Amino acid sequence: MFVTPLVVGFGDCDPAGIVFYPNFFRWFDLSAHEMWRHGGYDIERVRREDGLIAGPLIDVGGTFRAPALPGDAIEVHSWVSKWTTRTFRIAHHVFRGEKLLVEGYELRVFVRADPDDPATLHSVRIPDDFRSRFA
């Protein structure tokens, strides 16, 4: 499990005084990229050398149990919770101390551009190197 610590900014919160919820997805995405980077998987190098694009999202969700407030120190706990041949699901749990605030996930794929039509992307098998780092 990978942990991304964050401080909730005043500007991350809305007129109700609590985190404006799309920011939690911003933090999910940040934590996914931090997990890859700390795991030594360089998506930029892989894109350049193998033409593989890591990570387009196909499905995402979140359940909100308790609000977060300006100045709160929170943590996003992220891990790959499910693998299929062509997809992986990252679970993200947001905590303030012991308290679970948000439970979410991102379902992502790997894609490659069609050699005959670069605007068309085809999903591919999850690379073994990626799977072995985060399984």
Add this chain to the structure above:
Amino acid sequence: MFVTPLVVGFGDCDPAGIVFYPNFFRWFDLSAHEMWRHGGYDIERVRREDGLIAGPLIDVGGTFRAPALPGDAIEVHSWVSKWTTRTFRIAHHVFRGEKLLVEGYELRVFVRADPDDPATLHSVRIPDDFRSRFA
């Protein structure tokens, strides 16, 4: 059904050149609020006069079918797709022309602060006035 037209900003897109996905949730929330406002439901007045808070989110999700690009004219189509006594589900479909790009929803509630402990919020029945405007 309520329609919120938008233009995708350059800055709404990420280094992959497509919309950074949390922005779709920002647009879902915007479209929900625009629907309420155009329907004549003033959440600020209701909060002030009745102490009712419209709309905390308890669950949200999105499925991404095709990307949106800088400069794209898109529309968010929003409607209440399901009612229970204490919750309502808003469906949001994002289109570019006829093409459906994103299919999502927000599950929301109405809450009221506990008179003995203002930090504790209790969910309440959906007000009839709200239900009749958006049913």
Add this chain to the structure above:
Amino acid sequence: MFVTPLVVGFGDCDPAGIVFYPNFFRWFDLSAHEMWRHGGYDIERVRREDGLIAGPLIDVGGTFRAPALPGDAIEVHSWVSKWTTRTFRIAHHVFRGEKLLVEGYELRVFVRADPDDPATLHSVRIPDDFRSRFA
């Protein structure tokens, strides 16, 4: 002068109930890109065909005269207010009705990548085609 109409979202505002100020810069950038697009200047085509990158920012500023609130219909009025050989300054004024809320500017340049070192960017003369469209 180019006008970008916008509605202030609930989520664009902070716990003080007014627009979180970085959003005004997001709207400045949006209005600059909309001005270019509506003026028929396709920065993506220019980048692809001529290797010219339109618009890196070198300086920006804003003066805040009055706040904007959730649901406000505002307009960003944008125009090139000053040209030099290698820079152009876009003025952005944000209005709610007749009332001027924010007065700002962006100082931008055109750059080209060094043929021997693509990571190094050199500023170039403003293209005549760009200047003639927005002067």
Add this chain to the structure above:
Amino acid sequence: MFVTPLVVGFGDCDPAGIVFYPNFFRWFDLSAHEMWRHGGYDIERVRREDGLIAGPLIDVGGTFRAPALPGDAIEVHSWVSKWTTRTFRIAHHVFRGEKLLVEGYELRVFVRADPDDPATLHSVRIPDDFRSRFA
């Protein structure tokens, strides 16, 4: 001087692959609030007990010297660089290692609502307690 360390998210960057500039202002605001909080100045308590609102912005600016990229570890260095009776100017310098990327400032005030008309705000003298903590 106060230091706020940050990691640049993939989603903080635009299709040019560099930080979308309004995010630097988001980080300026975050660093200002973090400086206050770590200096023991609780703007929420002051607002509740004294009716004083810390910090509306009246002017802001930034000069961009070099871009920041996804995954960059950056630091915002923040300090009050100028005091007048009713305003304070916070300088914000953004570094990646030794390299200065952005130089900016925020000019802020303290305000109090008019007792006869809460929508009207009057600027007040900077409180001594605030000044002594951050001078």
